[in-house]
Amino acid sequence: MDTCMHIAEKKELRDQIFQFKLENDKSLRILTNQLQHKLSEMDEKLQGNYKPNDTIEFANLKQKYQLLQGSYIHQKDELEILKNATMNVLQELFELKQLKSINQDLNMSNVQGKLQLLDQKTNSLTINQNARSQDFLALFNNTRVMENKINLMGNFITQILSHEIIQNATTATHFNIFNDLKNRVYEIETKQNATFADVISKIISLEGKVSNNSKRVAVTACVGSTQTFSDAVVRFSTVRSEIGINNIATFMYSGKFVCEIPGLYYISAHIRTSSGDYGFHVKKNNDYIAYSITDAGLSDSTNPISAVVALQIKDTLYVETSATIYSTYSCISIVKVK
Structure with a gap:
């Protein structure tokens, strides 16, 4: 199918190239005739009515003629290139025709070989699928067993954590009692220090008074x-x-x-x-x-x-x-x- 489409495209391209060639030749002929006619008219005008001031206009026309002639040569070169491309396309079409007959013989044998290979791969995939199903079933059973073990372990850990929470609460209570006792001891020491300082101050004051009385x-x-x-x-x-x-x-x-x-x-x-x-x-x-x-x-x-x-x-x-x-x-x- 791809070969037929390729041949049709090549044929269409060849027809377009040929049509382009005809139109290009026709345009060149018309353009050449028009240029020759214009040049003839210009020569006649120049010979009959030559004026010194028309030299610049003649030079401009001559320059335009040279540009047109250059364009004509360029289009002619492009036409040669298109001709060469057409020959290459025709050569490729010839080679495709030769390959078509060979491919038709090889296609059937290739298709049969590919079908056999696909059958083999299909059987292999079916076997692998069955094996994977068994593996998945075994893995699912193992997962269920592991889940039960994890649940048992979670319950055990919960019991341990509850016991630790109780112990922590007891420890926190003891710690609070210890801190309370510590604060009370600190308050007693502070009061004793204050009382002692007050006693010392009073003793010093009394000593001062006694000293003053003795003076x-x-x-x-x-x-x-x-x-x-x-x-x-x-x-x-x-x-x-x-x-x-x-x-x-x-x-x-x-x-x-x-x-x-x-x-x-x-x-x-x-x-x-x-x-x-x-x-x-x-x-x-x-x-x-x-x-x-x-x-x-x-x-x-x-x-x-x-x-x-x-x-x-x-x-x-x-x-x-x-x-x-x-x-x-x-x-x-x-x-x-x-």
Whole structure:
């Protein structure tokens, strides 16, 4: 069937080539005649009506003629090529005719051989299919057995995991109890440490208080000269005795006792003056602690005043009055009693 179609195609191609050749020859003849006619007319016109300005036009026509002549030669060459191709096609058709007779003899024997081979392959495939069916059945049975074993193993693993979960839960409970006990012990230790630190702090404080109580502080001083103090603070600048006071110069200069060791202090002063009805006071940090007043008579008088006061570090203690103070019998004593 393929050979017949090939022959028909070759024949159709040969007819098309032949028809093309005829049309090409006809076109070339017409074109050649037209060119010759045009050239003749042009020669006649040139001979009868020659003009110097027509030289360029003649050259252009001559160039066009050369182009047409070249095209004609090219088409002629293509025609020769087509002729050669036609000869090759005819040669192939001849060879196909020779092969056709040979193939017709070989086709039957080839077909019979192929049919026998197909029968053999079919039988082999049938046998293989049966064997594969048996193998598949055996594999299916093995799969069922394996599935049962896997199910049994899964149940066993589930039991083991359940047991482990229970054990883990018990372990977690024990661990939580241990952590709770650990936290309680830590809290007790923390409280004990805090209590111990508080005890130590109290002991240190008591030691400081005991140390402060054991320290002695005292001073006795008198007014240096008879005078009236402009700021009313009496200066006892002549120190008769002192103990436990580091900055005694401040007391002598300002008249104010500055507490260096906290505790309970006793203050006693005697003011000699001729001024009557003048008040005088003991003050702590500008606050009144004790009050007194001089005699109303015209003669000199010695007027006492005393007080007990708790002082902290940097508290001040002093006597204040605007009366004129004599130096002979005007003195003060301050002592730490506790």
